[in-house]
Amino acid sequence: VIDIRKLYAQGDVFTYDPGFTSTAACESTITFIDGDKGELLHRGYPIEQLAEKSHFLEVCYLLLYGELPTAAQMDDFEMRVTRHTMVHEQMHNFFRGFRRDAHPMATMVGVVGAMSAFYHDSTDIADPWQREVAAIRMIAKLPTIAAMAYKYSIGQPFVYPRNDLDYASNFLRMCFAVPAEEYEVDPILSRAMDRIMMLHADHEQNASTSTVRLAGSSGANPFACIAAGIACLWGPAHGGANQACLEMLREIGTVDRIPEFIARAKDKDDPFRLMGFGHRVYKNFDPRAKVMKQSADEVLGLMGIEDNPTLQVAKELERIALEDDYFISKKLYPNVDFYSGIILDAMGFPTSMFTPIFALSRTVGWISQWKEMISDPAQKIGRPRQLYIGETRRDYTEVEER
Numbered sequence: 001v002i003d004i005r006k007l008y009a010q011g012d013v014f015t016y017d018p019g020f021t022s023t024a025a026c027e028s029t030i031t032f033i034d035g036d037k038g039e040l041l042h043r044g045y046p047i048e049q050l051a052e053k054s055h056f057l058e059v060c061y062l063l064l065y066g067e068l069p070t071a072a073q074m075d076d077f078e079m080r081v082t083r084h085t086m087v088h089e090q091m092h093n094f095f096r097g098f099r100r101d102a103h104p105m106a107t108m109v110g111v112v113g114a115m116s117a118f119y120h121d122s123t124d125i126a127d128p129w130q131r132e133v134a135a136i137r138m139i140a141k142l143p144t145i146a147a148m149a150y151k152y153s154i155g156q157p158f159v160y161p162r163n164d165l166d167y168a169s170n171f172l173r174m175c176f177a178v179p180a181e182e183y184e185v186d187p188i189l190s191r192a193m194d195r196i197m198m199l200h201a202d203h204e205q206n207a208s209t210s211t212v213r214l215a216g217s218s219g220a221n222p223f224a225c226i227a228a229g230i231a232c233l234w235g236p237a238h239g240g241a242n243q244a245c246l247e248m249l250r251e252i253g254t255v256d257r258i259p260e261f262i263a264r265a266k267d268k269d270d271p272f273r274l275m276g277f278g279h280r281v282y283k284n285f286d287p288r289a290k291v292m293k294q295s296a297d298e299v300l301g302l303m304g305i306e307d308n309p310t311l312q313v314a315k316e317l318e319r320i321a322l323e324d325d326y327f328i329s330k331k332l333y334p335n336v337d338f339y340s341g342i343i344l345d346a347m348g349f350p351t352s353m354f355t356p357i358f359a360l361s362r363t364v365g366w367i368s369q370w371k372e373m374i375s376d377p378a379q380k381i382g383r384p385r386q387l388y389i390g391e392t393r394r395d396y397t398e399v400e401e402r
């Protein structure tokens with residue numbers, strides 16, 4: 001590792017690294033990835049152990065504060081989060097300004113950005129108490145906002161949060177309950193939702209997290225920074241891949257059509273890529289994809305739909321790709337988005353809700369990284385340089401001479 005800053009200050013070095021493939025922009029103690037081994041640790045704990053033994057709010061605590069909570073700390077944290085799950089009543093009117101057919105991610109970018117208008121008493125980043133309240137507010141309210149975006153898009157009334165339910169069950173209820181009708185959250189679906197949330201909670205300096213840090217480096221308030229992260233996440237090369245992946249699996253439709261799509265993915269003249277495959281850092285299995293695959297099997301099995309055709313296509317596609325020289329040589333393995341959409345689809349979510357669910361799950365990671373950044377004395381405003389390749393200096397020509 002070379003610390004370029006000193007060399008740069010002496011005028012000795014200038015690096016060009018589009019896509020930041022080999023440039024660290026910060027030090028961090030939150031998440032560690034070993035891309036060659038396919039290892040992911042949060043504060044040192046392997047994701048597989050957390051997915052099996054922990055639950056989403058405990059992982060939130062771990063990411064935010066650095067240690068697993070004691071029982072008393074967990075109770076207190078849960079109480080603080082559940083106290084903030086409702087959104088300002090005025091926000092209902094704000095939602096109603098959007099077209100009903102808007103993508104829920106479009107609505108979320110707007111609504112989360114507007115949180116600094118509704119909660120301006122927690123936007124002073126110099127005040128540790130306000131920073132803490134903003135963090136809790138976002139973790140608590142993002143499921144409510146995502147569920148509202150969904151309900152609004154299907155023309156149903158908003159469902160208020162119920163704080164006697166756990167985080168995942170409350171979210172499912174806000175999405176699927178209908179007023180005046182009984183709604184019991186299925187514990188299998190609740191556990192699966194909680195696991196999806198855990199698997200998406202943080203992933204070090206990916207594009208959206210780097211966006212949050214860059215926005216925050218100017219001193220912007222945390223709500224504005226998280227809205228910037230949501231906007232970045234939406235792209236199909238990042239969080240939007242879960243929607244794109246399920247749409248691709250449906251388009252493939254049957255296992256006999258897989259070779260056609262594999263051939264397209266290998267064809268350099270065809271922009272098509274296998275969605276849910278490949279990763280900048282993992283050059284081995286994404287450990288989250290392994291847990292997600294197991295979860296898909298469990299959930300669909302328990303729901304009695306293990307013969308789901310999309311799951312069959314996904315498994316066969318994975319098998320064929322992993323034996324194909326193109327994918328082997330480029331070290332392309334399934335990533336977290338490959339199986340998540342199949343579970344969300346089985347739960348009854350439309351594809352347009354897949355990325356909002358990713359966003360609400362990643363919010364804790366974004367906030368933890370933002371908090372770490374603003375308390376790091378070495379952090380300066382992010383200001384990438386460029387390699388200018390345009391015209392050299394030239395004189396202005398009058399319009400009649402052009």
Ligand code: ACO
Nearest residue numbers: 236237238239241265273274275276277278279280330335
């Ligand atoms: N299908 C086919 N070929 C691929 C794929 C793919 N999914 N991914 C990468 N490749 C090929 C590229 O064409 C390139 O080939 P080349 O060397 O012949 O030019 C090579 O593998 C390297 O690809 P890059 O795009 O340079 O790799 P990068 O690290 O920049 O991109 C990314 C990583 C964006 C994830 C890419 O693999 C991709 O587009 N995957 C599909 C989208 C996806 O699943 N995104 C989710 C990522 S995980 C997340 O954000 C939660």
